[in-house]
Amino acid sequence: MEDLAARLGVTKSAIYHHFAGKDALLAEALDHALSGLEAVAGQVRELDRPAVERLELLVRRSVEVLVERLPYVTLLVRVRGNSDVERDALARRRRIDRLVAELVGEAVSAGDLRPDVDPAVTARLLFGLVNSLTEWLRVDGRHEAPTLAAAVSTVAFDGLRVG
């Protein structure tokens, strides 16, 4: 809170004028990440297309949300459940993860995704890949969201190897 206040050029008290406490501040920030991700999840869920296509769209849109709301998603992926607020965020995240797992399962059943890798593992690797962007991405114009989304999608679905 002190660092944050210093960065804002105000005192800690000023922050407490606008937010009930550290937790409330965290909750708002996490909600900004989660609401974006939940929006694309809902959007994808209602789509009347094969599971693979919906999954790929979910991945691409998630990357776009991640780029657009990078600081908030970065915060989200670092949450470990050390407080009620964090546990609530994890619960919301898990709901999205479940959608991913479902789509992977459907896509495997439909014969569009390889069945030789455990679907549960596939789902986790898929979003591990997406979320790993927060480890190095900087919004400096060097990486456009759609380009990055395409790269992630290509690597995940088609692999790095040629031929």
Next chain:
Amino acid sequence: MEDLAARLGVTKSAIYHHFAGKDALLAEALDHALSGLEAVAGQVRELDRPAVERLELLVRRSVEVLVERLPYVTLLVRVRGNSDVERDALARRRRIDRLVAELVGEAVSAGDLRPDVDPAVTARLLFGLVNSLTEWLRVDGRHEAPTLAAAVSTVAFDGLRVG
């Protein structure tokens, strides 16, 4: 330190009998992760094989080290550089990342990896994928290291899609 002491069933002072301080403890733990990863990096570097093969071997071996030393690698990937010890660890990690980037570059030049994705991005996605295992992996016998290494390698190099 308090939590740690409690978990060990001793007082905090007992820890300070064996370690100079929190930083020294962290340094040893991080070194245990880094030495393992550096070992496979060195092993791969000396191999006289095509870059793709060396890269794939590096990925598989890294997954095995990650599984074998899970708590330590988990610690490592959470380090952000908030102290000298953490910055030293990051520097060592970056050296390994550079090897990955070099191998990806070579493999692309050799025509074995797709050139339509920025090699720097490819390298980061590749190890983002590997390191994302720390987010959910639990060593409970449900996931054998070689199986997991194969899954990661398959997804990264051949992709999820069939055909």
Next chain:
DNA sequence: CGATTTCCTGACCGTTCGTTCAGTATTGAT
């Protein structure tokens, strides 16, 4: 203009947490 709400400061409180240290068992070698 005055009144009220909004925004913010500065000082302070209580807790947490890494660390220190004097003293005490425990172990092992001679």
Next chain:
DNA sequence: ATCAATACTGAACGAACGGTCAGGAAATCG
């Protein structure tokens, strides 16, 4: 049995940190 090294405990210290509160500018409105 003696001595010394080793392995701790318990109490305390001090800095860091989240949070509170009385009061004062600054903006807003009738």
